[in-house]
Amino acid sequence: MATVEVRDLRKRYQDFLALDGVSLKAETGQLVTLLGPSGCGKSTTLRCLAGFLEANGGEITVDGESILGTPANRRGFGVVFQNYALFPHMTVAENIGYGLKIQKLPKSEIETRVYDAMKLVRLDGLGDRLPRAISGGQQQRVALARALVLKPKLLLLDEPLANLDARLRDEVRWLIRDLQQQSGITAFYVTHDQSEAMAMSDMVAVMKAGRVAQFATPREIYQKPTERYVADFTGEANFIPCQSVTPQGEGRYAITAAGATLELEGVPGITGPAELLLRPEALSLTAPEAGTFKGTVTKSAFLGAALHCEITLPDGSMLKLAAEPNHKVRTGEVVGIAIDNSHAWLMPEVAP
Numbered sequence: 001m002a003t004v005e006v007r008d009l010r011k012r013y014q015d016f017l018a019l020d021g022v023s024l025k026a027e028t029g030q031l032v033t034l035l036g037p038s039g040c041g042k043s044t045t046l047r048c049l050a051g052f053l054e055a056n057g058g059e060i061t062v063d064g065e066s067i068l069g070t071p072a073n074r075r076g077f078g079v080v081f082q083n084y085a086l087f088p089h090m091t092v093a094e095n096i097g098y099g100l101k102i103q104k105l106p107k108s109e110i111e112t113r114v115y116d117a118m119k120l121v122r123l124d125g126l127g128d129r130l131p132r133a134i135s136g137g138q139q140q141r142v143a144l145a146r147a148l149v150l151k152p153k154l155l156l157l158d159e160p161l162a163n164l165d166a167r168l169r170d171e172v173r174w175l176i177r178d179l180q181q182q183s184g185i186t187a188f189y190v191t192h193d194q195s196e197a198m199a200m201s202d203m204v205a206v207m208k209a210g211r212v213a214q215f216a217t218p219r220e221i222y223q224k225p226t227e228r229y230v231a232d233f234t235g236e237a238n239f240i241p242c243q244s245v246t247p248q249g250e251g252r253y254a255i256t257a258a259g260a261t262l263e264l265e266g267v268p269g270i271t272g273p274a275e276l277l278l279r280p281e282a283l284s285l286t287a288p289e290a291g292t293f294k295g296t297v298t299k300s301a302f303l304g305a306a307l308h309c310e311i312t313l314p315d316g317s318m319l320k321l322a323a324e325p326n327h328k329v330r331t332g333e334v335v336g337i338a339i340d341n342s343h344a345w346l347m348p349e350v351a352p
């Protein structure tokens with residue numbers, strides 16, 4: 001098992017800088033997700049890790065040793081990409097055992113390991129089928145078994161669920177996480193799906209234009225983002241500009257925003273303009289005089305599990321919240337909004 005560190009990684013395609021100093025680390029047994037919009041450099045980072053691309057600068061170490069000079073086929077990593085690229089003329093079992101055959105292992109050992117791997121990914125009984133005779137989810141599980149059967153030091157997964165429908169995505173997602181945790185294998189996982197990243201990862205690197213905007217646990221990324229980009233990418237978010245910010249030490253601040261005064265935590269060391277992040281779950285409807293904020297309902301929709309409301313504050317800011325479904329509000333009604341301070345967070349207006 002392996003600790004993997006990426007330091008200041010740079011990659012240029014002709015004159016385009018795709019990676020501009022990417023740094024992150026996976027401790028042994030962790031699953032680290034690279035999350036971000038299309039084109040931010042997730043796959044490029046993973047391909048440098050795999051050895052399919054040569055970096056132009058920086059360092060990648062496994063257990064402290066540089067691997068940049070080691071060709072892909074000597075790195076001992078398992079790779080699962082979205083186009084699973086199974087060999088179409090080989091059976092499921094032959095596909096899974098291919099890497100072991102290349103390593104010239106004895107036939108009996110190959111058979112045992114392939115059998116175990118098929119059981120692990122719940123493909124028992126399908127060993128004799130050709131890839132075209134199994135479903136997309138099963139094909140992706142073959143790809144996973146093919147990587148795991150080699151007992152890799154590191155597992156690299158690039159949008160492995162992208163071609164699956166929603167139900168299968170859920171199923172294979174939990175299977176991957178279960179297998180990764182059971183085997184204690186270190187893994188990097190690329191996705192642009194925020195909920196996938198939150199559900200599966202020990203650590204998340206939110207990427208932005210070839211850099212890592214924030215590298216932290218899913219909880220921290222969601223509740224304590226360092227900038228608006230990260231907050232926006234990791235879930236529903238309301239932002240309210242602050243009129244005044246008074247630091248109170250240890251990452252706490254007293255602020256005024258949209259006519260209210262609040263004390264809350266935030267990104268340490270804010271000195272300039274700041275904005276308040278309020279996730280929908282930080283907000284609840286109350287009587288106008290009882291709320292931290294007072295605002296006017298501009299939209300409401302009953303969604304079954306919640307009443308979705310949009311409320312405009314006196315400074316023009318808009319709050320989206322999920323109210324208790326039995327609440328009834330009218331458009332134009334003045335309401336109070338109570339805030340759970342533990343879900344409120346202060347961020348600098350300009351990224352640090």
Ligand SMILES: Nc1ncnc2c1ncn2[C@@H]1O[C@H](COP(=O)(O)OP(=O)(O)OP(=O)(O)O)[C@@H](O)[C@H]1O
Binds near residue numbers: 036041045
């Ligand atoms: N072979 C290439 N030649 C030139 N530019 C490339 C090449 N491969 C990728 N790029 C560019 O580098 C940037 C990063 O690409 P990359 O594939 O790493 O992004 P990504 O975050 O994985 O995106 P996606 O989610 O769409 O796969 C993009 O702007 C992309 O257009």
